[in-house]
Amino acid sequence: MELVSQIGGSVTEGLAYIGSLASLGGRAALDLFIGPFHGKPVRLRRAVSQAMDVGVRALPILSLITFFIGLILALQSAYELRRFGAVNYVAATVAISMTRELGPLITAIVVIGRSGSSFAAEIGTMRVTEEIDALETMAISPVDFLVAPKLVAMIVMLPCLTIWANAMGILGGSVFGVWQAGFTFVRYLQVSVDALILRDITTGLIKSLMFGATITAVGCLEGLSTGVGAEQVGRSTTAAVVKSIFLVIMEDLVFTALFFFVGAQ
């Protein structure tokens, strides 16, 4: 009985959390899409500087990581493919797994580590130092001022980063392809491109759009609900990272399943 009530309790809590995420994300989206029609333009300058932070500054590390992921993927798949004498399928395998799955996912995880955590830390610190209260007393909505620009930056930059990550992954795979599988570089790229259909790329991008919204909502919600004291900021930051990763994987599962069954027809 105890167990049942505990399970029920945590399920309700989880649902309530998703509810507050949706409400925060919804309010920010409302500010973004409806606000301009009520004379409240989107804070472009803030959005652009966020986009720099979220997107452009993530490029070096993201490139490095996805390049290696592509290479690892090529090595791992070649290990199995070699037994069937099908090593030249490595290009297709890498291209499809990158664009459909690993590109969006690895990008999301890198962005969670860099930006999701910093959203929570930034807003959490502002909560502790009463800056959020100051915004409210100045009749400036914190959602409008802080969350909305981050949301635009994320939903624009995450798909861009994902495309970049896909390319870097394929490039990583090509190192193995040229070195071990007898491709020329151009041939490798050609085979990769031929293996892909537009759908592989778009499903990845749709996922990355959802991931972007999730990462922003979790990071900002954790920041806004920070308790008193500096150590609470650390706690919110950790919570933001853990919860974002979990939710991103859940979403990934739901969307992949959706695409799988819808695509089967």
Add this chain to the structure above:
Amino acid sequence: MERDDPGLVSSEPMISVRDLHVKYGATEILHGVSFDVKRGETLVIMGGSGSGKSTLVRTLIGLEKPSSGHVLIKGKDVAAIREAELEEVRKKIGMSFQGGALFGSMTVGENVALPLREHTKLEDSTIEIMVRLKLEQVGLEGFEYYMPSQLSGGMRKRAAVARALAMDPELLFFDEPSAGLDPIIAAGIDQLILELKRAFHMTILVVTHELASAFLIADRIVLIDRGKIVAIGTTTEMQSSIQPRVRQFLDRVPESETAQESDYLRALTEERRFGRA
């Protein structure tokens, strides 16, 4: 003194608080507080830690919702009006927070300019001039391009006052203006409040536990203890009061047996205050 001039301190209340109760969860912090703030007066709310004075000022500005009772600012009930109306009321209020609450990612000038940029359609060049004027008023001319982290505690508070003044508010709230400052800097902040009072005849509400500062700046003082108003009156009335709680506070008599309760209450208020989503 302004307070002797009947034209400046009018009898119409700027703020009126009626039977205000505020709860954090199951704990009631304010148990039925009622008082008025007249237009043009400086009212100081005094009380020990955990007395509920900070909660009171946060409720006045709509950061906390009362569980019952009313807060009327210029006749509008801040707990009952819609968000858009509340924003209109808030634009007429300037608030200086305890730690300044300046935005760390913006320069001092940008901080002061923020409410102007958000709520007015003024040209950038006009805003720049206004920012310089506001900073001059608080004695911080030439500091527009400093980051808040480069300022000392007292300067940060002055900058926060400049930001609070940006929209030319009718009401100015101070939360613990001299907390964490050395006596000389704190005296400077008191002086600043007095100057603002003289120059702009603003209605000023100050929350503090500093006796000397309270008696220097106040027209009237409200003494609040454990969520209830113990005494309310002019500075002279307070000084000559014979009420035991007032005397204890003014004569700084320690109290041991209730210390734990008030500490507990304080911990509760702060936890709740920052624990909201």
